[in-house]
Amino acid sequence: MYISPPTPAENLYLKTAVPAPATEPLAGNASAVVGIVGAGYTGLSTALHLAEKGISTIVLDASEIGWGCSGRNGGQVNSGLKADPVEVEHAFGRERGRRMLKLAYGGPDEVFGLIRRFDIDCAARQSGTIRAAFSEVGGKAAASLVSQCVERDVPVELLNRQQVAERTGTTRYHSAWFDPRGGQLNPLGYARGLARAAIAAGARIHTRTPALSVHPESSGWCIVTQTGKVRVEKLIIATNGYTGDLWPRLKTAIVPVYSSVVATDPLPAELAASIMPTRSVLYETGRVTVYYRIDDQGRMLMGGRGKQAPSDAAADYAHLVAYAERLWPALKGQRWPHRWYGQVAMTRDHYPILAEPAPNAFVALGYNGRGVAMATLIGRLLADRFAGVPEEEIVFPIQRDFQTFAFHRFWKLGVLARVVSGRVQDAMEK
Numbered sequence: 001m002y003i004s005p006p007t008p009a010e011n012l013y014l015k016t017a018v019p020a021p022a023t024e025p026l027a028g029n030a031s032a033v034v035g036i037v038g039a040g041y042t043g044l045s046t047a048l049h050l051a052e053k054g055i056s057t058i059v060l061d062a063s064e065i066g067w068g069c070s071g072r073n074g075g076q077v078n079s080g081l082k083a084d085p086v087e088v089e090h091a092f093g094r095e096r097g098r099r100m101l102k103l104a105y106g107g108p109d110e111v112f113g114l115i116r117r118f119d120i121d122c123a124a125r126q127s128g129t130i131r132a133a134f135s136e137v138g139g140k141a142a143a144s145l146v147s148q149c150v151e152r153d154v155p156v157e158l159l160n161r162q163q164v165a166e167r168t169g170t171t172r173y174h175s176a177w178f179d180p181r182g183g184q185l186n187p188l189g190y191a192r193g194l195a196r197a198a199i200a201a202g203a204r205i206h207t208r209t210p211a212l213s214v215h216p217e218s219s220g221w222c223i224v225t226q227t228g229k230v231r232v233e234k235l236i237i238a239t240n241g242y243t244g245d246l247w248p249r250l251k252t253a254i255v256p257v258y259s260s261v262v263a264t265d266p267l268p269a270e271l272a273a274s275i276m277p278t279r280s281v282l283y284e285t286g287r288v289t290v291y292y293r294i295d296d297q298g299r300m301l302m303g304g305r306g307k308q309a310p311s312d313a314a315a316d317y318a319h320l321v322a323y324a325e326r327l328w329p330a331l332k333g334q335r336w337p338h339r340w341y342g343q344v345a346m347t348r349d350h351y352p353i354l355a356e357p358a359p360n361a362f363v364a365l366g367y368n369g370r371g372v373a374m375a376t377l378i379g380r381l382l383a384d385r386f387a388g389v390p391e392e393e394i395v396f397p398i399q400r401d402f403q404t405f406a407f408h409r410f411w412k413l414g415v416l417a418r419v420v421s422g423r424v425q426d427a428m429e430k
Helices: 041-052 085-092 094-105 107-117 136-153 161-167 187-202 269-274 316-326 370-384 406-428
Strands: 030-037 057-060 127-135 157-159 176-181 204-206 211-217 220-225 229-237 255-263 283-285 291-295 298-307 338-349 353-358 361-364
Touching: 030 041, 030 220, 041 127, 041 229, 041 361, 041 370, 057 094, 057 187, 057 229, 085 094, 094 269, 107 136, 107 187, 107 220, 107 255, 107 370, 127 161, 127 361, 136 176, 136 187, 161 176, 176 229, 187 204, 211 229, 255 291, 298 316, 353 370, 361 370
Parallel strands: 030 057, 030 229, 057 204, 127 283, 229 361
Antiparallel strands: 127 176, 157 176, 211 220, 220 229, 255 298, 255 338, 283 291, 291 298, 353 361
């Protein structure tokens, strides 16, 4: 059985998110049309959309609602896929590619639409996403991306150096891509809100219930837990960056890259107003991504690559504080009492995995740092498929299998090498 490390106690969201709905471990046997392993965005979105369609659903989680990266990420609601539009169309064909792009770039609207529809209390603000380039090379890539998006009716714009400085309070950046549909939220609050809405619609959620094994039966699938069995017609494994050995080879399909976040106390009002004054969120285009935002209480949240192992030690987050102070020297002397990490699931081809590796058994994971919107979208697509929408009409293709990483057991060494190499290359472009 896969046992995850404890949630870092300094996770800001544990102190600021609305309480989770009441849930209990599974007690005895149960049955449903759909069984989902994982109470993160994918599982919760699927459960909510299925319940609204009147399809009985049970969600199991080894820990609590939003315990994984759904409750630990940077709180950014960003659009698109990791690949540029021309790459997506080349990989999937023009017609399918454009449908996928429309879906992915419209993801934030879907997230904020759910928040409004179910009155989810999660400090949501649709204030836009800035994708900032700190070098001329990155600026050319940003300009190319804007051109590709505009050609496909995606409402983005290119910001010049002065415009980026006005929106960020720092002169660090050469230029930037801006999408007004992006924004921010309290990610754990969003997960708990999805769970509350799913339960109200009829879904059942059992926390503190690890799935020990799954096996096929004549009527579908059986999920075995310590306290009972769940028999379902269709199975979904949605464990993302915390995937273990429940399904053969699945953990080798993703690399669980550790991403770290630090946060200040609420800043003085004048200082907070000088940093990201439009309250857009930002992530950099460098090979080693840094991302940040000012939250609803005026705290600065700064995230990026950290130690590739569980750590609450302040020294392992110091580089993020130092970078924030480089961008905004006025932050020097501010307290950074909150620090935490999460495991972001990266895939080999940088596309999410949506597959049916066995009849009526689905896996959905691997959002490559864009999980808030993409996992929410994938959940709806799965619900549509189970409700009878033909597979060819599902926008994101459902594969029969998934790609895996060769030499997966050495993933930490591989990530470390990529981080070191990426930082060197980024430094050469600055």
